[in-house]
Amino acid sequence: MPRRKLENRTIEVILLEANKHLGEKYESVRVKPIYARNVLLPKNIAVLATADMVNKYAQKIEAATKERKVRAEGFQGLLSSIQKDGGISFTGKVNKEGTLYAKIDESDITKLIKETYKADVEEHFFKLKKKIVAIGNYSVPFMYKELKGDIAIKVIAENPEVIEKKFKVKLVEEVEEGTEESKEETKEEKKAE
Structure with a gap:
């Protein structure tokens, strides 16, 4: 008799x-048998979804499903207000x-949203590929169950005088590469400063 794969x-x-990796309380999920046997069942994180257990937890499962729907609607409202x-x-x-x-x-984004919008969001709802390291505009994906959206993030310099000096130097260098007239104008501007 052949074995199952x-x-x-x-x-x-x-x-x-x-569980942030599996799902929310009273949610039915599929896992590998060894993970259920060695981790979930001994630590009372989950129970097998037999007919008896489904009947036992039916009311709690139904209430949790309604709660998840309400929560998803709340997150939809949060996304629209942020946009x-x-x-x-x-x-x-x-x-x-x-x-x-x-x-x-993700933790910084979560903290700011909690402070600004008083919303109960969790870090694993945001799917950053890598941390934000420079100033500029970014789009961060937000995912909760079937709800997906993007949050626009703008990073501004607290000390813009450091950056402005750099950009002034760049602009002068670009102009110097231009025509003779523009070179003379930049020399006059430098003397005036």
Whole structure:
């Protein structure tokens, strides 16, 4: 008798605790049997989704499903209000190249949204590929279950005088590469300063 392929084998469990990698409380998810047997079941994080357990937790599962729907609608409203405001903005100290001294990650975004909009968001809802390290405009994906959206983030220099000097030098260099007349104008501007 041939054995079943193990790669396609999963079992269904009901989560008794929220887990950022698997799902929310009283959500039914599919996991590998060894993970359920060695981690989820012994630590009482989940129970097997047998007919008895589904009936036992039916009311809690239904209430949790309604709660997730309400939460998703709240997050939809949050996304629309953030977009209406033009996104969120961070200020930070930068060096001459426009690179931030302190990188911005999911925890910083979560903290700012909690302070500004009084919303209960979690870090794993934001899917940054890498931390934000320079000034500019960014788009950060937001994902909660089926709800997907982008949040516009603007990073502004706290000490713009450092960057302005650099850009003035760049502009002068670009002009010097131009015509003879523009070179004379830039020399006059330098003398005037």
